[in-house]
Amino acid sequence: MVLDRLAGLVAELRAAGLPVSVAENLDALGALRHVDLGDRGAFRSALAATLVKSAGHLATFDTVFEVFFGLAGGGDGDDDGDADLAALVEQALAGGDDEALARLAARAVRRFAGMAAGRPLAGAYYLHRTLRALDLEGVLARLLAAGQDTADRAGPATALEVRLAADDLRQRAVAFRFEVEAEIRRRLVDERGAAALARAVRRPLPEDVDFLHAAGEELVAVHRALQPLARKLAARLARRRRRRRGGPLDIRRTIRHSLSSGGVPVELHHRRPHPAKPEIVVVADVSGSVASFARFTLQLVHALAGQFARVRSFVFIDGIDEVTRFFDGAADIGEALRRVNTEADVVWADGHSDYGRALSAFWARWGSEVGPRATVLILGDARNNYHPPEAWVLDALARRARRVYWLDPEPKSYWDTGDSIVSQYAAHCHGAFECRNLRQLQKVVERVG
Numbered sequence: 001m002v003l004d005r006l007a008g009l010v011a012e013l014r015a016a017g018l019p020v021s022v023a024e025n026l027d028a029l030g031a032l033r034h035v036d037l038g039d040r041g042a043f044r045s046a047l048a049a050t051l052v053k054s055a056g057h058l059a060t061f062d063t064v065f066e067v068f069f070g071l072a073g074g075g076d077g078d079d080d081g082d083a084d085l086a087a088l089v090e091q092a093l094a095g096g097d098d099e100a101l102a103r104l105a106a107r108a109v110r111r112f113a114g115m116a117a118g119r120p121l122a123g124a125y126y127l128h129r130t131l132r133a134l135d136l137e138g139v140l141a142r143l144l145a146a147g148q149d150t151a152d153r154a155g156p157a158t159a160l161e162v163r164l165a166a167d168d169l170r171q172r173a174v175a176f177r178f179e180v181e182a183e184i185r186r187r188l189v190d191e192r193g194a195a196a197l198a199r200a201v202r203r204p205l206p207e208d209v210d211f212l213h214a215a216g217e218e219l220v221a222v223h224r225a226l227q228p229l230a231r232k233l234a235a236r237l238a239r240r241r242r243r244r245r246g247g248p249l250d251i252r253r254t255i256r257h258s259l260s261s262g263g264v265p266v267e268l269h270h271r272r273p274h275p276a277k278p279e280i281v282v283v284a285d286v287s288g289s290v291a292s293f294a295r296f297t298l299q300l301v302h303a304l305a306g307q308f309a310r311v312r313s314f315v316f317i318d319g320i321d322e323v324t325r326f327f328d329g330a331a332d333i334g335e336a337l338r339r340v341n342t343e344a345d346v347v348w349a350d351g352h353s354d355y356g357r358a359l360s361a362f363w364a365r366w367g368s369e370v371g372p373r374a375t376v377l378i379l380g381d382a383r384n385n386y387h388p389p390e391a392w393v394l395d396a397l398a399r400r401a402r403r404v405y406w407l408d409p410e411p412k413s414y415w416d417t418g419d420s421i422v423s424q425y426a427a428h429c430h431g432a433f434e435c436r437n438l439r440q441l442q443k444v445v446e447r448v449g
Helices: 002-016 022-032 040-051 055-069 085-095 098-112 123-134 136-154 159-192 194-201 217-246 251-261 288-303 333-343 355-369 392-400 422-426 438-448
Strands: 279-285 310-316 320-322 374-379 403-408 431-434
Touching: 002 022, 002 040, 002 055, 022 040, 040 055, 055 159, 055 217, 085 098, 085 123, 085 136, 085 159, 098 123, 098 159, 123 136, 123 159, 136 159, 217 288, 217 438, 279 288, 279 355, 288 310, 288 333, 288 374, 288 438, 310 355, 320 355, 355 392, 374 392, 374 438, 392 403, 403 422, 403 438, 422 431, 431 438
Parallel strands: 279 310, 279 374, 374 403, 403 431
Antiparallel strands: 310 320
């Protein structure tokens, strides 16, 4: 049974995008020989240590682990239909009775979740229905207010003691919520099987989160993944630059030195290379539809600034402004991005994206400063609101710059639909790439570097 579930867990991790090799699968099996399978914490730690290689993937692992090896529920014992479960939950929270909370979680799911055979695997909906019926937030608020009243009457109780007691209550409420979630998962697994539930609750890895649709915890996860990605990319670019130091074969020097060996070129000579770091010019649409994409790209490029000779950044909506000054010497890139959002002069007309106006203004003011060492990255969905495209600017930039690339955060199937004119711009670029997530953005930056 354990081996079957472990095989299912590994298969689901791979389906979710985690790189779990055959060797790591065998390592997990070997690790389980040295832990007590009844000790759930040790069991989980052994699997996490052998199957997960990135801290950013732990959240996905935890979700899958809970599906395949979740705690058993509180059972399907008799349910007193007249009992006020909310009052019982309030009593158990106040008394810190963990066993009672586990039993009450099972009863609450049974009574309030509305789960039935054949219904969709709507775990979040079942959780919402259960907690709403119990009014868990209201229960917690009443307990916190009661604790504060008791402290006020007692007099000598310190503010620290009151805060610690309130923190304990909040932690027990969170633990109860987890018990409800675990019971819902257990019932769904019993009905549909672990594999079906794992597919239903699958979430993308941070590097696969869509920039345009990320929200809440997903945005936080992407931000956390940026710095490790930047460090890895910097090391990779530096290694690649070192490998280029050999230089091409110098035929003339090789033949000249072969005279001492009778004309046999026993020693090869290479030209001295002149590896140069590229200059990067970023021109980013920061209108509402693609702002998150621009923010993550600017953050990554400036985190890699040491790998480029120079980084210049421009942002636009229907006007354009250089924002390099906000990043130069900034210890906190987040603060630099905040200044970009609040101080950049990017609205010159109605505040709707106008690529033609912004690009022609860029060329008029800064075009002469783009040289043959510069790689220009244009970030945006090319949704021009039916304004003149001014695509000639891209052609002019491509003639002056080392390379010009267009990065579009929309799926390719959306390109050239509605007011998108990406193909008109891409025709003058050295490449146009779908760039919806960190994984795709990493590939583009590697190519540029």
